[in-house]
Amino acid sequence: MSEVTNPFQACNNIFFKPNGVFKAIDEKNNWSWIPFFVVILMSVLPAYLYINFVDFEWYKNMLVDTQYGELSPAEQDNIRGNMAQPQVMVAMIMFGILGPIVFNAILALYLNLTTKSDEENLNGYTDWYGFTWWAGMPVVVSTLLGIALISIEDNHQILPTILSPLSVAYVFNVSMESDWFGFAQALRLETLWSVYLITVGITQWTSFDTKKSAIIAAAPFVIIMGVWALMKLF
Known part of the structure; x- marks a missing residue:
């Protein structure tokens, strides 16, 4: 096991x-x-770039048509009228900041x-809170891939799934009108990577064996996605 001497080396070695x-x-x-600021930056940067790149009028219409199709035309127009680019950008950035902190x-x-x-x-609660930011570092890979995909796009009418290029929704081009869109968007490769990192971390911080550590690491994600899938099915 190679020795890690500083946090920047740790960000690479993770x-x-x-x-x-x-x-x-x-x-x-x-x-x-260090990973706290990295993860937060990687959570907000793609949204900022996307909103500044996408054809916003097309984005508004697409979002209203797919998410609010059951509403009357007047109600849809009201939603469109209340959607301004700066407001949407601020909302996405705030979610990118507060989401990881709360989670x-x-x-x-x-x-x-x-x-x-x-x-x-x-280790106490604050130690484990710091631990979670290291486990969240795989978001860097997803973000850099998303930025690369946006940068090579010529068409400004691109779906927001490009922000999560390692998600099932992006890989299999799941329609935003699908009842399974949210589930598919949440099912991401980097989540599995984070579960692996949590498993490794628990084995290093405790005397638990790999099997027990893996069960602890995977349980919340399996339960959340399992319950979500059951709710969709029934």
Whole structure:
């Protein structure tokens, strides 16, 4: 296991040698601020670029037609009238900032509670909160791919699924009118990567074996997606 000596090296190694990274951050303080800012930036940058690139009039009409098709023409026109580009951009950026912060806060609580049975584990809630930002680093890969796809597009009428190029919705071109669109958009390759990183991190921070760590890491995602799928089916 290679030694990790600084947080910037850790940000690189988290993709290739995560064991050493989680071992290092278990011993070091304040390293998690770096992935915090990286993940937040990677969460808001694609949305900013997309809204400034897309044909906004087309985007408004597409969104209203696919999401509010059951409303009357007057109600649809009212929604279109209230959708201004700056407002949509601010909303997407705020969601990109607050979404990961809230999600990681809940995930950290879950990890803190599920690892308390390990007597050797001395990490508290704030330690696990910092841990979650390292586990969220795969978003960098998805974001860079999304930016690359936007940059080579000539057509300004592109679906927002391009913001999540590793999602099932993008890969299989799931229509926004589909009842399964939200589910397909949430089912992403980087989520599986994050589950793997959480598994690795738990094995480094606790005495749990790989199997138990993997169950803890995967459980919330499997439960959420499983319940969501059942709700769609029934």
